[in-house]
Amino acid sequence: xxxxxFMSADGTAIVAPRTYTDDQGKTHCGVVDWHGxxxxxxxxxxxxxxxxxxxxxxxxxxxxxxxxxxxxTDYHTDPADQHQVTFMIDGEAAVGAKDGTSFHLHAxxxxxxxxxxxxxxxxxxxxxxxFTQLFVAVPAKS
Amino acid sequence: MIRRRSVLxxxxxxxxxxxxxxxxxxxxxxxxxxxxxxxSMKVIRILLKNDGKTRVAEGQVGDDESPYxxxxxxxxxxxxxxxxxxxxxxxxxxxxxxxxxxxxxICAGETVFKAGGVTQRCPAGTAILVDSGSGDGLTETAGxxxxxxIKVQLAD
Numbered sequence: 415x416x417x418x419x420f421m422s423a424d425g426t427a428i429v430a431p432r433t434y435t436d437d438q439g440k441t442h443c444g445v446v447d448w449h450g451x452x453x454x455x456x457x458x459x460x461x462x463x464x465x466x467x468x469x470x471x472x473x474x475x476x477x478x479x480x481x482x483x484x485x486x487t488d489y490h491t492d493p494a495d496q497h498q499v500t501f502m503i504d505g506e507a508a509v510g511a512k513d514g515t516s517f518h519l520h521a522x523x524x525x526x527x528x529x530x531x532x533x534x535x536x537x538x539x540x541x542x543x544x545f546t547q548l549f550v551a552v553p554a555k556s
Numbered sequence: 557m558i559r560r561r562s563v564l565x566x567x568x569x570x571x572x573x574x575x576x577x578x579x580x581x582x583x584x585x586x587x588x589x590x591x592x593x594x595x596s597m598k599v600i601r602i603l604l605k606n607d608g609k610t611r612v613a614e615g616q617v618g619d620d621e622s623p624y625x626x627x628x629x630x631x632x633x634x635x636x637x638x639x640x641x642x643x644x645x646x647x648x649x650x651x652x653x654x655x656x657x658x659x660x661x662i663c664a665g666e667t668v669f670k671a672g673g674v675t676q677r678c679p680a681g682t683a684i685l686v687d688s689g690s691g692d693g694l695t696e697t698a699g700x701x702x703x704x705x706i707k708v709q710l711a712d
Contacts, residue, residue: 418664418665420664420704445560447559448640449559461639461707464643464644465641465642465643465647468640468641470638472638473638474634474635475635476633476638476708477629477633478597479627479630480630482627485626499640503584522586546590548661548706550706
């Protein structure tokens with residue numbers, strides 16, 4: 415198997431595009447690195463023994479959402495006080511912020527939606543065939 | 557450790573993680589679990605049976621009948637914890653009892669579950685639903701390249 419496309423060049427972190435809002439309420443697109451490491455002994459975890467942990471925290475809810483072909487949104491924020499850890503299962507979405515930053519999220523990639531307030535972001539079905547995404551809502555402050 | 561960056565250039569610069577776009581031809585294996593009519597998806601179930609033993613079985617779940625016209629939803633659930641982790645190649649995980657219901661989604665690589673004489677291969681794109689209390693008699697072995705998964709501990 416080739417190295418998954420979400421891994422960093424050195425294979426030590428998952429690299430995920432993110433949306434986030436700054437102190438002035440302006441929303442931007444950026445990148446988050448979830449660095450891998452062992453779970454320290456004695457720490458409560460849901461990660462199986464002997465595995466590398468890239469991310470762990472409290473969660474609120476989960477779902478897999480299949481968007482219809484041609485779906486597009488206006489600028490929006492996700493629910494207040496929640497962030498979304500996501501994985502693109504199928505299709506491709508184009509995500510943009512008002513400052514001109516943007517990213518394309520392809521199947522097999524993670525993303526972190528962190529703009530639960532502020533200007534928000536747009537999301538557009540980039541292929542016109544629809545897309546399918548796993549969302550896990552997590553507390554904004556964990 | 558989480559390191560956040562905000563270094564994208566303006567002007568609509570596109571970010572292509574890893575520089576690889578989805579293959580244009582052929583069905584995406586990550587989406588193989590979804591029925592072509594979009595009304596159901598296949599899952600693997602790790603079941604706690606009445607005899608206290610664990611079984612592995614294929615199953616199917618329908619969409620959650622969301623009233624919204626722009627999407628269908630599957631596996632909608634409250635949750636209490638989430639982790640993204642990687643298992644090394646051929647890593648063996650022996651039957652610890654699951655303390656709560658969980659959903660495991662294989663994002664890359666593959667893993668294999670065995671219980672009750674049944675062997676179930678779970679490649680990338682497989683969603684696995686784990687019963688609370690299951691685990692007795694279950695073994696899991698990561699594939700030859702290991703795997704990366706999202707694990708969600710579910711809440712009632």
